[in-house]
Amino acid sequence: MDAVDDLGDAIDVTRELLVPVRVGRWLKLAFVVLFVGGGLGASGGVPVGDVEPLLDQPMPTVETDVDPVPDEVIAVLGLLIVAGVLLWIAYAVVGAIMEFVFIESLRSNAVHVRRYTRANIGRGLRLFAFRAVAVLLLSSVFGVAVLATFGGVPDTSSLALAGVLAIPLYLVYAVVMRFTSEFVAPVMLLEQRGVVSGWRRFWPTISSNWGNYAVYLALVWVLQFVLNIVVGFVVVISALIVAIPFVVLAVLAYVLGGAGVYLAVAIGLLGLVGVIAVFALIQLPIRTYFQYYALLVLGDTNPELDLIPDQRRVARTGKNGVTGAGETVSPTDGWELTGSSTDSERTSNETGTNTGTSTDTTTGTETETETETRGVQDPNTSSDTDDRRSADDAGFWGDSEPTSNWDATDESESDQTDTESSADSAEGDDNRTDGETGDTDTDTDSDDGRGW
Numbered sequence: 308m309d310a311v312d313d314l315g316d317a318i319d320v321t322r323e324l325l326v327p328v329r330v331g332r333w334l335k336l337a338f339v340v341l342f343v344g345g346g347l348g349a350s351g352g353v354p355v356g357d358v359e360p361l362l363d364q365p366m367p368t369v370e371t372d373v374d375p376v377p378d379e380v381i382a383v384l385g386l387l388i389v390a391g392v393l394l395w396i397a398y399a400v401v402g403a404i405m406e407f408v409f410i411e412s413l414r415s416n417a418v419h420v421r422r423y424t425r426a427n428i429g430r431g432l433r434l435f436a437f438r439a440v441a442v443l444l445l446s447s448v449f450g451v452a453v454l455a456t457f458g459g460v461p462d463t464s465s466l467a468l469a470g471v472l473a474i475p476l477y478l479v480y481a482v483v484m485r486f487t488s489e490f491v492a493p494v495m496l497l498e499q500r501g502v503v504s505g506w507r508r509f510w511p512t513i514s515s516n517w518g519n520y521a522v523y524l525a526l527v528w529v530l531q532f533v534l535n536i537v538v539g540f541v542v543v544i545s546a547l548i549v550a551i552p553f554v555v556l557a558v559l560a561y562v563l564g565g566a567g568v569y570l571a572v573a574i575g576l577l578g579l580v581g582v583i584a585v586f587a588l589i590q591l592p593i594r595t596y597f598q599y600y601a602l603l604v605l606g607d608t609n610p611e612l613d614l615i616p617d618q619r620r621v622a623r624t625g626k627n628g629v630t631g632a633g634e635t636v637s638p639t640d641g642w643e644l645t646g647s648s649t650d651s652e653r654t655s656n657e658t659g660t661n662t663g664t665s666t667d668t669t670t671g672t673e674t675e676t677e678t679e680t681r682g683v684q685d686p687n688t689s690s691d692t693d694d695r696r697s698a699d700d701a702g703f704w705g706d707s708e709p710t711s712n713w714d715a716t717d718e719s720e721s722d723q724t725d726t727e728s729s730a731d732s733a734e735g736d737d738n739r740t741d742g743e744t745g746d747t748d749t750d751t752d753s754d755d756g757r758g759w
Contacts, residue, residue: 553578
């Protein structure tokens with residue numbers, strides 16, 4: 308089943324994107340993931356059992372004298388609530404746009420936050436509007452269901468029962484939101500569609516492969532439940548390690564008094580930024596893995612909607628110079644070189660073998676072989692290898708030099724064609740003269756100009 312097989316492939320393509328570690332790429336992706344939200348969904352259980360006896364117990368009454376709240380305090384609280392709502396809306400809008408920035412980064416294996424943001428503002432706003440409407444519909448349906456079931460103002464037991472009945476409704480909402488983010492958003496990006504149009508395009512795929520998507524949901528929820536526990540401990544420990552130095556410095560600055568108080572506030576803000584950065588960096592590989600997993604399932608169930616065909620091919624077949632995601636095979640490993648030197652050397656050996664009776668041809672072949680052998684250099688000392696290593700080292704800091712395995716070119720077919728052509732020309736004439744041998748040497752020398 309595709310949903311099961313893609314679990315391992317998602318690890319391969321995630322490792323290919325994030326390993327080796329490039330600081331610039333990790334920081335930019337962590338910034339994007341901070342707005343997108345984690346791959347770890349909220350988990351929790353629903354209490355079971357008979358709660359009616361507890362609800363029937365009379366609630367004790369406590370009489371207290373409460374002073375009226377001043378109007379100034381109410382006004383400040385109202386402003387804080389409005390500011391919080393506006394900040395939440397702004398965060399949700401940016402998060403919707405970053406959904407497409409994140410998918411495009413995984414798709415292209417390059418992170419360009421500003422470029423991808425400008426290109427996906429419209430789609431992000433439409434996705435935000437869809438999510439807002441879904442939240443309003445969920446709230447409205449729940450409210451109408453409660454009023455229709457219990458009528459009037461429900462009591463405590465009615466609210467508890469309504470909470471239990473709301474679980475299926477929330478599950479439907481959660482599935483729709485997950486499928487919209489993980490599957491419909493990639494369709495929107497791939498085919499330049501809106502949210503509703505993306506759902507129409509995706510619906511035949513899910514309806515004809517409902518088993519794969521049901522298994523996908525089950526596996527994702529199980530993995531998220533386990534990772535919530537493990538990553539929770541890691542985040543808490545890492546946050547403490549980062550926060551302790553800032554707390555100590557802030558306390559010392561506060562003790563100084565005067566300007567030290569403002570310095571303590573600044574140090575506290577820096578510590579908060581550091582903790583958030585650590586959380587985003589820990590969350591990055593997990594969120595990347597789940598998004599790649601969804602893209603792999605989408606492409607397997609409908610090849611027309613495959614956003615990552617190159618990554619999929621590298622992870623499964625090891626083509627383009629790789630034996631698997633993240634493991635590059637150098638074209639000079641084991642001195643098994645392909646190119647002009649090896650082809651002409653093989654041609655010369657076959658010419659000497661086929662002629663057999665010509666002493667001059669044999670002598671020319673040996674001379675040619677020695678010339679070609681002297682032309683072979685140690686790949687560890689070649690200038691091209693040094694250039695390639697320097698480019699990889701530069702890529703540690705960002706995406707200025709792409710080093711993806713699936714960006715490598717596959718020249719095996721052209722090399723094989725050159726080899727076969729050389730062999731055919733060698734076998735065509737068994738009585739080659741010394742002059743012809745000299746011509747072959749000249750051609751070979753000119754071919755050597757191509758280098759490694």
